Amino acid sequence: MEQVTERTGSLNWSSGKLFRRRLSRYWREQWRVWRTVLDWTVCLYIVLPALWIGGGMYVELWNEPASWMNQIPLWTIRLPALLIINLGILRTFAEEADVLFLLQKPDWRKGLILRGISYTAVGRGLIIAVLYALMLPFLIIIHKLSWMSVAEMIIVTWLWAIIGSLCRNLLDGRYRGWRRMVWKAAASALLSASYVIPIFLFAPQGIHMVWQPAVGLLLIVGLIPQKLRARDTFESDVQQEHRARLASTELLLSQVIERKPRIKMNKPIILRSSKRLFQSFDPATMLAENTIKTFLRRLSLIRIWLSFFGISTMAMLLSPLWVKVLLLILLPLLVSRWVQSLCDNFVHEPFIEQFQWADLVRKQMAEKVRFWLVIPVAVVLGLAAGLQMFGVWGIAAGAAAGLYWWKANEIMSDILMLKSRKKGTV
Structure with a gap:
């Protein structure tokens, strides 16, 4: 029933x-x-x-x-x-x-x-x-x-x-x-x-x-x-x-229980899929590619890079001629030093460090990363200074700044490599 x-x-x-x-x-x-x-x-x-x-x-x-x-x-x-x-x-x-x-x-x-x-x-x-x-x-x-x-x-x-x-x-x-x-x-x-x-x-x-x-x-x-x-x-x-x-x-419990941070698993805005950036498959290129991807997928690092980009451009536009030349030489070096620290931190990540990268591989990797992350800053600074001083003909200053950074980056790699050998690091 x-x-x-x-x-x-x-x-x-x-x-x-x-x-x-x-x-x-x-x-x-x-x-x-x-x-x-x-x-x-x-x-x-x-x-x-x-x-x-x-x-x-x-x-x-x-x-x-x-x-x-x-x-x-x-x-x-x-x-x-x-x-x-x-x-x-x-x-x-x-x-x-x-x-x-x-x-x-x-x-x-x-x-x-x-x-x-x-x-x-x-x-x-x-x-x-x-x-x-x-x-x-x-x-x-x-x-x-x-x-x-x-x-x-x-x-x-x-x-x-x-x-x-x-x-x-x-x-x-x-x-x-x-x-x-x-x-x-x-x-x-x-x-x-x-x-x-x-x-x-x-x-x-x-x-x-x-x-x-x-x-x-x-x-x-x-x-x-x-x-x-x-x-x-x-x-x-x-x-x-x-x-x-x-x-x-x-x-009612907001002031009683300590709130733990919530882990978010969101896709990045840039490079949402793992596509190749370079065609070569040598170890230095692969390591450089992953370093650049890590940089582009972290909004905090991009924010710092853009902030330095804007401040450097403003300083270039507000400076006299002789200071412009000095800034055009020094500012890319400052940015490259920060990028070098990013490369060192990435290589010393626990998963990456276990592969025991050779000195030559680390040198070539850092050189590639510094070149691609710093050359936009160097070219834009050259264009800003050249257009302000010489008008349309000042576009050539952007190309000159790019060539300067290409050679300066190579010299910087040799200097950093020499310092690494003196310290006895692997």
Whole structure:
């Protein structure tokens, strides 16, 4: 009998019942987390006094507004509203196990997503209502706005918050890595501009035009079907739900547990695939190639190289003629000394060092690396000095600087090799 009841009961499941069960479980989990810190002593000595004092200050703002409030312009109300618009997430209540059955039931999946959108809209609406309720004295008493104008501001902010949640959810599922960051930044800028600019252009006194909420509704109507049809957002939905469930726990334990650094395994921006840079397969060339790849794949080293590049070029442009010649000789040598230290560090890496590289191989490797990493600096410095002094004919100075560095690099290799032999290093 129990088995029959259990089987018949399982047939009564629907997307609405699944959503209600997950929603109730979520709030039970949050209540258990907050109950560990919100005992009766905290409520008695912290929460209740804070509500009493805050309520008294709020009533006082209605009766006797502070004089400093008159100095605050109306547009400042947009700043906290923009935070709500650009920081909210779309709650879908997706779970890892849904890949086994929920994705096979399109009606259930769509029903869960629609209820998640409704839940997100209600949550965003409550937060926005609290925000504007706190700023009502500023809007009504100080700037003399009507209640209808305040209601219009709340509606527009609420619509744009929903649009932001939908856009970020779709972008999180569609893009990865730096592309996701770029697209989300662009969407955030466009969303903020479409929210603020119409207010300054058409409604400077805080009164919104009728077309702005209409446009917001049309955007929402267009974004919801895209979310329902999207097949690439499931993993990001699960990750966002996991972070949402643990948000309260992380907040309460943020000052208790020491946070360990997270190891990221992202592909580099430059040389994402291991392709050859040189055609030769001799040991020195192979070692030089891996050294250059290591340099190009580390953003911190590229940042230092570009900083020295910019400072050297600026110094060259601001110096007189005789100083330009001196800088053109010395600055490439300074850069090459830094590159030489990079070569030494790479050769002494535990994995690389075990091959016991010969002195000649290390000399040829360092010479190749110094040549290719320093010659752009030498040529650009020569071009900067030559074009500034001789115009178009100064292009020849760039070629001369390249030839100079070619010979100086060879001489530097012989000097470093001689020093290495005197020290008795292998």
